[in-house]
Amino acid sequence: MIALLLSLAAMQTAPAVPPMVVIDESDRMRDEPPPHGRIGMSTAWRITDGVPGRTMEFRRRTLHRGAAIGVHPIDHDEVYYVLSGRGEVTSDGRTAILTPGMAAYLYRGAVVGIRQQGDEPLALVISYPLAKPAS
Template sequence: MISGLLILAAQTVPAAPTERPMVVVDERTVMREEPTPHGRIGTSTAYRISDAVPVRTMEFRKRVLHVGAAIGPHPLAHDEVYYVLSGEGVVSSGAETKPLKPGMAAYLYTGATVGIRQVGKTPLTLIVSYPIVTGAAH
């Protein structure tokens, strides 16, 4: 009887999850020139880094907003972070606007209408990251 219970217990223990291998992406392989998202306000260089990662739960992208470009106002269906690598920009969330410079990040919340524009003489280089929400517009 005891051996039967041990066999039954062993059969109901869930298997350990299979560890997925890491994915290394060279940004040069995912780079493309395109209009900016959310309004096509100027041009940008997009590095769609996480697009090369299968079965992911987040987006991780680098985007260079060329001089005069902007990611137009759009509502968020998820929290989102803009991190500035170089250049200068102005980020908006609702009626609030703030300047951004290298080393600064803007944490933006679900439900806010947000946007960012390049200002100054040099392009604005950003890292943009957010969780994937099924059925959400990015």
């Protein structure tokens, strides 16, 4: 009974999280240099920014010709999924070519990056967990 009362009290004081958040990516679009080295230019859609209580990041980024997300260590697992274009992904010194429909699953502790290749921009979805839930 005490546990039930404590659970009810916690539910009443916890901030309400909506059952769903619908995001229009056009509201989250901006042109900026890519992270981790500012190599070239990109268009970024920080899709989940501002979502209350989120535990993951979900982003879209298009690397313009010659652009790259520079090599950097990650402290979480991360996924790069290619929508269009061609890219070269690096993880701990190993490289692989990614084309549309391919994903690279990158592991916590690795040193990773991705570079656009060819004539077409490289369009990606990038997703990873947050260290702690967003407020």
